[in-house]
Amino acid sequence: MENDLDRKMKRLDGLLEGWSEDRFEMTPLEEVHRVPDPGRPQKPQLVPPKDLPKRGLGTPEGHAALMHSIAHIEFNAVNLALDAVYRFQDMPKAYYHDWLGVAGEESFHFQMIREHLYHLGYEYGDFTAHDGLWMTTFETDHDPLVRMALVPRTLEARGLDVTPPMIQKLRAIGDKRGVEILKILLRDEIGHVEVGTRWFRYLCEQLDLNPFKAFQDIIQTYFHGDLRGPFNYEAREQAGFSQEEIAWLKTL
Template identity: 45%
Template sequence: MSLPAEIESVGSACAHVLATADPLAKLMAARAVARAWRLGCLTHRFDAAMPDRPARPDAPQLLPPNQMPKRGRIGSDRARAAMIHALAHIEFVAIDLAFDLIGRFGAEFPRAFVDDWVRVGAEEAMHFAMLDRRLQQMGSRYGDLPAHDGLWQAASETAHDAMARLAIVPMVLEARALDITPATIQRFEGAGDLRTARILQRIMTDEIRHVSAGTTWFGYATSRAGLAPENHYQILVKRHFRGALKPPFNDSARRQAGLTLEFYSALAQ
């Protein structure tokens, strides 16, 4: 899939991804943007406004997090499919989060910022594709179950501030995935679903790099502003994150990503 001929800048390419509702078309658009950027076919311009909300398909039905049905124990095929569906939705929204970050804030950063987050967006698309394929192997598909809209609420909350977006999305939400994914992998292995466990292991390896991109560019932004990164992170999390940072933390994976204890230990509850 190639981008429409009228798309010449990376900003307009990001807006194109967010304006694409169909899941398959969105992941193909993400891959097309990554390829076009890598080949030098897009200019380093940010000449398109990002939408307040990305386009969404008719399914899944989006519910508030507290209205989501319980998934039950992961031992049953139905519960495993429900868990995979929830993870696929996270990866689907993560495609938009990556490209919104570029299109909304890219002008504030060097060209390497686009390099990093285009790669992240393409990898989120790959993760979604792997999980949706796994659902189809189990007789289901993305959209068959409801999903929650909490991730985009975080994007809306931080739409005005690049440092807030980096602090909340990669450095809180994606870092939380580093905490819980090892146990999720063990649960799938315990249920005999080694195929899904391998997919999740691949995703976690990539997510360490995604959190690292967040901490790297957060460090760049705070340094440029003359701010202490750990202290300003704590201020932004208290201001913009709805909830608490709860242990246990995967300190090893977080440290690999540059998210050391100095950032989050004072926030832990």
């Protein structure tokens, strides 16, 4: 719920330190609160996705706007990883280890992109952004199975598909640092989607569900819009997508 960017990242460092020193009390809380709006700075102003201006990469402003949109995704990803830790309190200890690790990596990504934006002459908050990632997080706060299917395995997995073309575009305009950053993001996001996949499968096993069928059912019930390619099959396979799921994606 911390709104100040620097304090938020510092407090997250404190959490990670506390975890490494085994200072956590793991007894579930009596009440877990819903979080319609997590801590974030006043800017960027949030608008519906359709109201985001379309900008080409050919201008300095368009270049910065692309980096800003990635920074916004990474900032949201910090909140959603922490929410996965807070909200679902009867998971094995390894689950909390994994999601705190994801939060730490997302924070590192956010700070790298924020620094790059600064060198491009902009700050996080200078452009409008949308709230789709958090809206899905909020809508899936009732069930860890639905959360794992929709947030890491659907929304974050989309990053695996769109990052390689973005790398090509940044390379074409000579942004070497941007290319380096996106390569780090792609590598780490494969790991984050794999964490979501692993805990999704764990929950399917506990509930005696077929993971492939459960994933399809959740997409059909909860996902707004269509799952559409092109898909990065190789990265998705590294992130734990089964051959059956890959074959299904190829039919979409």
